[in-house]
Amino acid sequence: MSIADRVRVKHVELLSKRRYELKSATFDYRRANGEWQTQVREVYDRGNGAALLPYNLTTRCVVLVRQFRFPAFANGYDDLLIEVAAGMLDDAEPEARIRAEAEEEIGYRLAHVRKVFEAFTSPGAVTEKLHCFVAEYDAAMRIGDGGGLADEGEDIEVLELAIDDALAMISDGRIVDAKTIMLLQYAALHLFR
């Protein structure tokens, strides 16, 4: 099913373009009752991304990262964020990008990675679609310390946590990142039983 016949884009204005693009779109939308309504929406386009939860069924552990996120800090979160490893695609294929991020951010060279779902992370304002992966890992796959690219400002700590502890950290507010919550809950439902 297409909804293209319900949308007529009339005007798109570029508001800002430094590293990424912020636009304002004016469009007509045909409402459920058939009436056309003009709307204006700001749209932030940073491209798409990929995220990964490595898991080990024998040790019942997962690998996460901890890093500073200025937008969360600006919104009152006074701590480093605990997240899954993730990166922006920069036009690469999601699987290739997430394998590279796993090496850069957590220092693991993974064997099989498996996409489990795609998710729009903030569809009212941001175009981003996130490709979410899981992968089995073990100690033999560790090839380095991870940590990210210091010259891009990354300063990433690698955390290996028991899945039960990570799930408890969602409940008590120590994990507040959406993609991380989604992947941990996926793991609880489908991987660790």
Ligand SMILES: Nc1nc2c(ncn2[C@@H]2O[C@H](COP(=O)(O)OP(=O)(O)O[C@H]3O[C@H](CO)[C@@H](O)[C@H](O)[C@@H]3O)[C@@H](O)[C@H]2O)c(=O)[nH]1
């Ligand atoms: N100079 C500059 N650097 C930026 C800016 N925005 C991001 N960066 C830098 O660009 C790099 C992007 O690193 P990635 O690992 O590719 O991306 P990410 O920030 O981890 O993104 C992941 O998480 C985001 C938040 O959940 C997701 O939005 C994204 O899709 C991806 O999953 C980081 O070094 C980051 O600091 C900016 O406006 N200016």
Ligand SMILES: [Mg+2]
């Ligand atoms: Mg990243």
